[in-house]
Amino acid sequence: MTILVTGGAGFIGSNFLHHLIKETDEEIVCIDKITYAGDRKNIPSVVRLYTTDIAVEGSCESIFKRHNIKTVFHFAAESHVDNSIKGCSEFIHTNISGTVNLLNLALKNEVERFIHISTDEVYGSIDEGSFTETSLYSPRNPYSASKAASDHFVMAYHHTYGLPVNITNCSNNYGPRQYTEKLIPKAITNILNGKKVPVYGDGSQIRDWIYVLDHCHALMKVWRNGVNGQKYNIGGLCEVRNVDLVKKILTMMGKDESMIEYVGDRPGHDRRYSTSIDKAKNELFWYPLYTLDYGLQKTIEWYESSRN
Numbered sequence: 080m081t082i083l084v085t086g087g088a089g090f091i092g093s094n095f096l097h098h099l100i101k102e103t104d105e106e107i108v109c110i111d112k113i114t115y116a117g118d119r120k121n122i123p124s125v126v127r128l129y130t131t132d133i134a135v136e137g138s139c140e141s142i143f144k145r146h147n148i149k150t151v152f153h154f155a156a157e158s159h160v161d162n163s164i165k166g167c168s169e170f171i172h173t174n175i176s177g178t179v180n181l182l183n184l185a186l187k188n189e190v191e192r193f194i195h196i197s198t199d200e201v202y203g204s205i206d207e208g209s210f211t212e213t214s215l216y217s218p219r220n221p222y223s224a225s226k227a228a229s230d231h232f233v234m235a236y237h238h239t240y241g242l243p244v245n246i247t248n249c250s251n252n253y254g255p256r257q258y259t260e261k262l263i264p265k266a267i268t269n270i271l272n273g274k275k276v277p278v279y280g281d282g283s284q285i286r287d288w289i290y291v292l293d294h295c296h297a298l299m300k301v302w303r304n305g306v307n308g309q310k311y312n313i314g315g316l317c318e319v320r321n322v323d324l325v326k327k328i329l330t331m332m333g334k335d336e337s338m339i340e341y342v343g344d345r346p347g348h349d350r351r352y353s354t355s356i357d358k359a360k361n362e363l364f365w366y367p368l369y370t371l372d373y374g375l376q377k378t379i380e381w382y383e384s385s386r387n
Contacts (some may be wrong), residue, residue, distance in 0.1 A: 082107045082108070083142070084151075088113055088118055092111070099295075100125055108129065109129065110128075116158075133178075133181055139184055149192070156196075157174055163220060170221055170222055192245070193243065194245045194247065194298065194301060197226050197248045201218050201223055204349035209354055210352070220346075234310075243308070245305045247298065248312050249312075249314070250315055251288050251289065254290055276340065278325055280343070281341065284321045287314045287354050289314060313354070314353075322339070
């Protein structure tokens with residue numbers, strides 16, 4: 080049996096591939112379109128890469144048949160909110176149409192587990208408390224709306240056709256190999272290049288941060304212990320204001336707050352995300368292990384070394 084990982088040239092997918100090859104002897108193949116945010120060098124040499132679009136039915140179907148795929152980890156997605164605000168057609172194409180195409184192929188080829196990696200942004204913003212798996216969806220930008228739609232299709236295929244699925248809704252990831260459009264790698268690379276770090280609005284937006292390796296551990300728990308048809312929220316228990324996070328990175332890199340540049344806020348910018356991990360902790364026996372200081376230091380070291 081073969082494991083398919085979509086989006087394995089991207090940030091979270093590539094980190095998962097490097098973790099997965101240490102955890103299983105099964106054949107692993109990857110589908111990745113290699114967009115601007117992906118790099119084929121991120122993919123381990125033992126993993127077979129197919130450079131195709133997940134929304135293209137014919138080419139993906141041949142991969143399913145050729146490799147007897149029985150497990151799918153579906154990471155592939157357009158994910159940058161700013162890009163979705165400028166134009167959402169690619170988000171509809173990849174995040175919705177691409178997911179539905181994979182669901183059809185999974186059903187046709189009798190896949191035994193379809194694990195859909197999603198985001199806590201589908202729940203929208205929350206002033207108090209934390210999102211749970213039963214929280215109502217309230218996406219507030221085109222990116223999160225496209226991911227919410229894909230989540231609904233995954234569960235619809237489970238309830239309508241009996242496809243064995245799980246959905247994980249994870250908080251903000253950070254770590255090695257993340258494309259520099261996102262907050263933490265942008266801050267680190269700007270500092271390394273002597274540029275100011277842009278912060279939206281007053282920087283008071285709160286995010287729950289998780290080191291990417293903790294996310295990878297959680298996904299392995301879902302694969303091995305997750306209950307068919309269930310959703311699991313994955314979070315880092317690390318809520319930080321954006322501006323405070325940037326200040327911490329500046330301090331760790333020996334710089335001061337003069338490097339911050341406050342810029343106009345993003346339209347529809349969610350004020351706070353907070354993700355309850357009680358279900359994952361109680362049912363999967365998973366808990367985040369890495370502190371923010373440890374994860375940031377490892378991330379900074381990776382971007383410093385990747386410059387050389």
